[in-house]
Amino acid sequence: MGLLKAIKKHLTIQYVGVIVHEESCLIKTKRVKKGKTVHEEEKQFAIVSKEKLSGEVIAYLSQLQEEIEQTYIALFLNSHGQGVVPSCSKSAYQKFHIEYDHVKDICVDQKYSIYASNIDIKWAEKIFAKTGLDFIFSPFLMLDNLRKKESRRDGIVLYMLTSYNSITIMIFEKERLLYGTFINIAKEEDLLNTDFTEEITEEDDSFDEIDLDMELEESDVIADILEDVKVEADVKSSAQEEDATIKLKLFGQDLRLVKYFDASLREFYENDLYKSDFVTYVKIYDGTGLNEDIVTYLKEQLLVDVAIRKINIEDELIALAVQETEGA
């Protein structure tokens, strides 16, 4: 075994991080030799649908693997059939109405578990059938990995990871997970997996461009939600005032992001399944380059400190793959 490791040290290991979006496929390649990065490459391919990788992608991945035998392909799982449960026990799944037999779970630190539906895992395996796949990483795992690098904060901290087409939210009280959700914001339908969104989905009429008036209307709704959750009564008015002065310009996806963020927060506050309290700090790992307005809006809405760190999702994905191969 020692010999194998010694030989492996001298081999070039190639990590390929793949992120499949609805109409594009992002591939980042990193070659590592003796702990040093010797080559990095990033490519984007257009694809027709999430159900099938284009021939170009398959050819590219096959070529990469032909060049280097030690190639690990990691996929960032961004389909909505996944989530996180604040316990590792099977009974917790029942409590959250998740059919344990239909998901694959991974217990993290014996504190909480992340899961993905068998259908989504099958989907990933199917679209990578021709090229092979080594890792499927949950965005929760990535967020947790990022979170662990932070210094600990007291109170309830909301961590959010934003990617091109999804947001991942985890709320922690110190090391205890209180709540977590993953939302695909590419399409409105994806919201269906959160079971309390009816009133929001009703309003997806136009997303092309929302002017201030529209946004005011929107923030009214959000403010209403917040009021429902018994946030201080003045939130609504302050939100309205701020919105008026800030002149928010939010487009389709950005708007959806805000909406889903609010909806998630509301679920966290309202749903009895979660032990909830007010969030005191928000940390956003920004993988997309968030609209500054969103950040400002969130700050104003939540009345808490919001910290943003820009990250590269592909790099984080590769970092997870490196951890996994080196830990194994």
Place this chain on the structure above:
Amino acid sequence: MRSRSFIQPRKKRLLDRMSSLWLGFIVLVAVGLIVFGILIHYKSSFYIKMLDNLHRQNSSEMKKVKHLQKEVTLMRMQGQLAQEVTKANEVLKESIQNMFDLIPDQITLTKVVMEKKSLYLKGYTDSKNSYTLLLEPPLKSIFTQTKVKFSKDTKGRTVFESYSTIADQVSLEDINESR
């Protein structure tokens, strides 16, 4: 560490297909060579042992041969010796025969001492004359010197004692006498 991925990574080969083929081939050849080498080693050590044995056998055989050669020379010598002895015996026999042929009927021998270069005879004779006539001439012809002494025994018969020698014996005696 438990895997944090939803699927297990594929097993990776340490080398690509071509390299592993090559490596396999090289290993195969190496193993073949080693086996061949071992075979040759055993075979050669076997031959070396055999050669050793043969050397040992050879030296012992050589010793035997030398021994036999010695024996042969010894036997040859013995054979020569035997031949010489028989020849000498034959010569002796002939000379005895000759000597007895010399003795006439009138003379009876009682004692004969035959040596290489001398002859001593003692016996009876009818008379001195018969000795001097019949025996002395042949003796004188053979020997260079002949001495004779006559006497009478108790029964009145004439007894003679003759002593004949060949030349150098005589000269030696002469020398003794002259002293």
